[in-house]
Amino acid sequence: MKVTMAHGSGGESTSKLIKDVFAKYFNNEILNKLEDSAVVGGCSRLAITTDSFVVTPIEFPGGNIGRLAVCGTVNDLLMSGSKPMYITCGFILEEGLDLDVLERQVASLAECAKEAGVTIVTGDTKVIENKGAEPGLIINTSGVGFISEDAQPIGPSCLEDNDVIILSGNLGDHHAAILAKRMGIENNIKSDAAPLSEAVNNLMEQKIRVHAMRDVTRGGLGTVLNEFAESSLCDIELYEEKLPVSSEVKDFCGLLGLDPIYMGNEGKFVLSVHPDDAEQALSIIRSSKYGENAAVIGDVKKINRATDMHKVVLNTAIGGKRVIGLMYGEGLPRIC
Amino acid sequence: MKVTMAHGSGGESTSKLIKDVFAKYFNNEILNKLEDSAVVGGCSRLAITTDSFVVTPIEFPGGNIGRLAVCGTVNDLLMSGSKPMYITCGFILEEGLDLDVLERQVASLAECAKEAGVTIVTGDTKVIENKGAEPGLIINTSGVGFISEDAQPIGPSCLEDNDVIILSGNLGDHHAAILAKRMGIENNIKSDAAPLSEAVNNLMEQKIRVHAMRDVTRGGLGTVLNEFAESSLCDIELYEEKLPVSSEVKDFCGLLGLDPIYMGNEGKFVLSVHPDDAEQALSIIRSSKYGENAAVIGDVKKINRATDMHKVVLNTAIGGKRVIGLMYGEGLPRIC
Numbered sequence: 001m002k003v004t005m006a007h008g009s010g011g012e013s014t015s016k017l018i019k020d021v022f023a024k025y026f027n028n029e030i031l032n033k034l035e036d037s038a039v040v041g042g043c044s045r046l047a048i049t050t051d052s053f054v055v056t057p058i059e060f061p062g063g064n065i066g067r068l069a070v071c072g073t074v075n076d077l078l079m080s081g082s083k084p085m086y087i088t089c090g091f092i093l094e095e096g097l098d099l100d101v102l103e104r105q106v107a108s109l110a111e112c113a114k115e116a117g118v119t120i121v122t123g124d125t126k127v128i129e130n131k132g133a134e135p136g137l138i139i140n141t142s143g144v145g146f147i148s149e150d151a152q153p154i155g156p157s158c159l160e161d162n163d164v165i166i167l168s169g170n171l172g173d174h175h176a177a178i179l180a181k182r183m184g185i186e187n188n189i190k191s192d193a194a195p196l197s198e199a200v201n202n203l204m205e206q207k208i209r210v211h212a213m214r215d216v217t218r219g220g221l222g223t224v225l226n227e228f229a230e231s232s233l234c235d236i237e238l239y240e241e242k243l244p245v246s247s248e249v250k251d252f253c254g255l256l257g258l259d260p261i262y263m264g265n266e267g268k269f270v271l272s273v274h275p276d277d278a279e280q281a282l283s284i285i286r287s288s289k290y291g292e293n294a295a296v297i298g299d300v301k302k303i304n305r306a307t308d309m310h311k312v313v314l315n316t317a318i319g320g321k322r323v324i325g326l327m328y329g330e331g332l333p334r335i336c
Numbered sequence: 337m338k339v340t341m342a343h344g345s346g347g348e349s350t351s352k353l354i355k356d357v358f359a360k361y362f363n364n365e366i367l368n369k370l371e372d373s374a375v376v377g378g379c380s381r382l383a384i385t386t387d388s389f390v391v392t393p394i395e396f397p398g399g400n401i402g403r404l405a406v407c408g409t410v411n412d413l414l415m416s417g418s419k420p421m422y423i424t425c426g427f428i429l430e431e432g433l434d435l436d437v438l439e440r441q442v443a444s445l446a447e448c449a450k451e452a453g454v455t456i457v458t459g460d461t462k463v464i465e466n467k468g469a470e471p472g473l474i475i476n477t478s479g480v481g482f483i484s485e486d487a488q489p490i491g492p493s494c495l496e497d498n499d500v501i502i503l504s505g506n507l508g509d510h511h512a513a514i515l516a517k518r519m520g521i522e523n524n525i526k527s528d529a530a531p532l533s534e535a536v537n538n539l540m541e542q543k544i545r546v547h548a549m550r551d552v553t554r555g556g557l558g559t560v561l562n563e564f565a566e567s568s569l570c571d572i573e574l575y576e577e578k579l580p581v582s583s584e585v586k587d588f589c590g591l592l593g594l595d596p597i598y599m600g601n602e603g604k605f606v607l608s609v610h611p612d613d614a615e616q617a618l619s620i621i622r623s624s625k626y627g628e629n630a631a632v633i634g635d636v637k638k639i640n641r642a643t644d645m646h647k648v649v650l651n652t653a654i655g656g657k658r659v660i661g662l663m664y665g666e667g668l669p670r671i672c
Binding site for chain 2: 330
């Protein structure tokens, strides 16, 4: 069975699609009311985010667009220090999409939402013409998280002198997996797409003094740390031999001339923490589901100089120093 | 200037697009932080909704996809009895889209959000390949509304015996405007795309006993009222001569064999109110910006019979009775 324009008309075919595919996996009390708006409990401070997923191919080693759509939005909510609570799903289907392919995405999305501890509260389905190539789909997820009253401020402008920079795991896996699949290269690299709820919720519950936190997606670690340095008027020093990168990704990057520092990930975050809490933070992340390769990768120096002089510097394995600037040129499109 | 794949890469071109087009119109304190999640004040009960807009053509008499993207989401929030507060915007642009066209959509979206009293708190931009035809865009908006502690329950299952059914204005304008534009027919019909905030906020503030409320979009009035009748186990009687339809739409429908009862609108709502409040409700709606043609169109009869026997009946202008069933076949795709 294929998706037809009628599935997006709002009529009987749409109802059938919702019943047969979406309701089957997303089943919960709030969603089952099938109202245009979900009514849910609230909180005095909210985090709100949105993300559209257009990744191609839609299925790749280690994940698919359904899993990615949860990870991206849940991780954005987590990075603000909030506890992700609700997500919405907007499906935009291309005419001719195989219903089995759609069902696999929906199943992954539901499974990942369950793991991340978020409820899918409402959704929307539209169908658009497919203008030639393999029919695909786009998913938008928006999310709402709760922020506790006593939460400390977290943000790129909150880094402090002597903060320790921790990365939650290996760099480059998602980017390399997508690229390899597109190029038809066979290897063992899998996307790292994962919800970071366990690690981050535990950091928050243990009152670790996290000053800034960011998932390392499009633009890579280099882009995130430059934004931290610029917003907090500090320098960040990194140590190349401490940067976790798998040997497969290292080889793949060597072959293609890619730098893992600028590659996108979908299940990694970098944080700047008070030095006295660094050891505990590392141990919390390492004992979480996706954090076994977490490492301290650098530290923060507050130096009084002009705004645009702050730098991210990498101490290379062979003893040199290299400035990590903003990504030069453009990243790979449609990796998320 | 045209949209390129680089605009969706998350790099410098994306930043420039955000600065030059989005920030120019969406300028507000929360959004300007450019964090992946917006942090905002909350409330103990929330309404959450999402909608993707894929309308084609993207510009049409009376509106465009930018305006529609606000109206659809704001109206969904209003229908739950909530006060719309925040919206998110996910833009999915086709490569080659003219930046002037994009800017017009963004300007309309910002203007409509201002009118509706909602803040655009966060957004996302992706670019996808254009596979041949005129490049377009898709917009997803998700929204959060606040529900007051003492709000009465509102929903399709809350209709009561002797309730009065009120429609907020003329039927069929949006659907007819889109269809006419697609067919190249020139006439004076304009889309009714409008945020219903003024009318609905006033109904709520005046504590009108609204039992159910629904914007009359895809599927039309017939579909909404059937859902009301089915959920509340009641009959609904309508009066044809009371149904507001403009003479232009009447003529257009006559020509094409369309029935305004099943046509989609984007700035109309139907409500079921306690009979003692009906007059006041009508006057509140009529004195609101888009409500001058509001009318009492029918009433509710609770009759004790089997679930699937409840009906929406139209008393025709010539004295007959016609059962208004669910829409037969499918509606026009991509009208929203």
